Amino acid sequence: MNGIDAHEAITKAHHEEWARVVASLTRRFGDLDIAEEAAAEAFATAVQRWPADGVPPNPGAWLTTTANHRAIDRIRREIKRDDKHKEAQMVYDDDPPEPVGAIDDDRLRLIFTCCHPALAMETRVALTLRMVAGLTMPEIARAFLVAESAMGQRITRAKAKIKAARIPYRVPSAEDLPARVSGVLAVLFLVFNEGYLATGPGTDPVRHELTAEAIRLARLIRVLLPDDGEVAGLLALMLLTEARRPARVSAGGELVPLTEQDRGAWDAELIAEGHGLVRERLAAAAAGVAPGRYQILAAINAVHTSARDIRDTDWSQVLALYDQLVRLDPSPIVTLNRAIAVAELDGPEVALAIVDRLAEALAGYHAYHATRADLLRRLGRSRESRAAYDRAIELAGNTAETAHLTRRRDQVR
Amino acid sequence: MRYLISVIHDQAGLATPEEDAAIDVFNDRLRAEGHWVFAGGLASPSTATVIDNRGGEAMVTDGPFLESKEYLAGFWIIEAADLDAALKLAAEGSKACNRKVEVRPFL
Structure with a gap:
């Protein structure tokens, strides 16, 4: 086993297993802080050990076991230091969630806790990127152009509020699920948009690490909630937008509008995947399931990415979709975008x-x-x-x- | 788990008879479902007196500790399993008393 293979295995495990490790530890110990720290220590241990000892046959299980040991060590230390140490008191619901097409996965609980409506939007974003996506504090701070200490404080305060106010660790009831899922999707869309239209002087116009993270998280939620149309819609919307990224900024660093983009530079694979999702939702709509706003936006993007040339764009289809969107969301921004099709x-x-x-x-x-x-x-x-x-x-x-x-x-x- | 639901208001005047009736219905529900701990409405902030006895001699000041447009008009103390349950009850309480509320956990 050489160091490069081990390094690759750690990167892969970090992508695939981080959220699972944090989620299962949070469930076991009822404390996000302990779970986060222990998961980070387990990955640090892997960095030290895997190059020399070899990559374990089941990296996920190895990481979870190692993190569990680290968490127990910390709890023992704390009990020794403080007799009055109270048992962690985060609540979770041990019953499987109501049948809503969801698989019972601790990662879903983790996502809903991080995106809880009692937390400020920027806090939800930071917490989701740390706990679910596994970005480090400096990475998150850099992505949102805030000082590392400020980002650290934001996450620390959020963890304290979750514990003190008892924000539960569970999948919401069927009755609350649509609103809560839409709250989660809003967090992902914000991360994506911040990556896609990065603001701030001197920053890269497109921050690929953020768009990529948002897509990765949307894929995860799609696996966890396969029957949710808006999850599919948002994933499709992101894929079809991301597909155009290579053509969106010129070599000179200038934004290239849709009408002038080199369509040959678009990512055909992402477009095919996005179109597949849109077709799936069109079939559902034909069966009488009313599409939500992400599904409609995805369909609009599917029309654009279906045209090999700007002159082939089916503008009447675009306008029909915007009319549908206006009925759902009559906001000025939607009206503005509709006007472009009207033109x-x-x-x-x-x-x-x-x-x-x-x-x-x-x-x-x-x-x-x-x-x-x-x-x-x-x-x-x-x-x-x-x-x-x-x-x-x-x-x-x-x-x-x-x-x-x-x-x-x-x-x- | 106990939560304080503070009722926040920004205008003078007490609850109307309709609001009082809605609050009674909500309170009965809190009792019936085991959430009730305590609740009450407060007289206007101008009736408050601040006492500071940290220095050994009690300093008495007329009026509330903080002059602000928004003030605490009343409160509920409830028992709820978690924040989701508390927020649901708070939403109903806000509707019943027709005022904004703040939810805060006890330690």
């Missing part, structure tokens, strides 16, 4: 009338001004177009997007 079918003038009605609601949103600027440019209203680009540039936080908007503005004569 292709009915012309920029009709679209601009729709967009202008959003002025108040979206005044601070860069995409509103960028869309308006583009429509005004197509209508030959150059002065207004340039002004709208100026506003969009002021508001855009992504370096590649700023570069793209600046070039566009300078082209308008």
Whole structure:
């Protein structure tokens, strides 16, 4: 056994087993903090031992056993040090969850605890990336551009609240499940979007490690909740978006809009997987299951990724899907995106009338001004177009997007 | 596990008869289902008196310890299995008294 093989085995085990180890220890010891620390120690031990001793035949079982020993050691030390040590009191429900198509897996309990609605959104994101995805504190801090100490404190406070307030360790009841799953998906979508449209000066315009983590987590949840349409929808949406990543930023670091992307550079494998999921959900919709917003967004992306050339785009299909989405979510941002399809079918003038009605609601949103600027440019209203680009540039936080908007503005004569 | 459900309000005035009736129904349910520990409404913050006896001589100050628009109007202390159960009850309590509530675990 050489060191390189052992190193690869550890990386693979970290991807595949981290959440399982943390989840099973949390269940056994009723304490996220103990579980996290013991899991980290078990992986550190593997780094020391596997290159010399060889990779164990069942790495997952080896890691769980080692982590269990580490956890028991810590609990013994604490009992010795503090007679008043109270037994960990995180609650979990030992009954299998109600039949909702879910497999009873401790990882599912872990996900629902990390994404509990009583925790702030940014805390849910941090906790999920640490406990479920196994990212280190410095990695999470770097991804969200906050100081490591601040990120550490956020996670420590969250673990303390979970314990003190008794946030349960269980799969929610069937009645609460849809709302709680949608809360989990919101966390994953936020992680993905932060990776896809990274904000902040001097940061990479696309942070692949975040999009990749979000996809990995969505795949895991898909395995755990195979019958949930929105889980499939979000995974498909992420895959079809990620598939376009190679064509999305030019060599010069400029954002390339969908209409100008080199479609040959798109990732065919991810597109095929995404289309497969969308087809599965279309079949369910045909059988009378109303699709949720991620499924509709995925279907819109499936239409775009089905066109080999921008001119082949089935805009009437895109618009029909947006109409469906508006009924579900009549928010100004959905209306704005729908207007882009309207522009292709009915012309920029009709679209601009729709967009202008959003002025108040979206005044601070860069995409509103960028869309308006583009429509005004197509209508030959150059002065207004340039002004709208100026506003969009002021508001855009992504370096590649700023570069793209600046070039566009300078082209308008 | 015990939780404090604080009732937060930002306007003067006590509960209306309709709100009182809804609170009674909710309290009966808490008792029937074994969640009830204690509950009560509080007189306005202007009736409060602050005492500080840390220095050996009790300092008496007229008024609440904190002047703010939002104030504690009342509370429930409930027994619940976990935060999910407590949050469900708190949601019903908020609806019954028609005010915002805060849930906090006892140590």
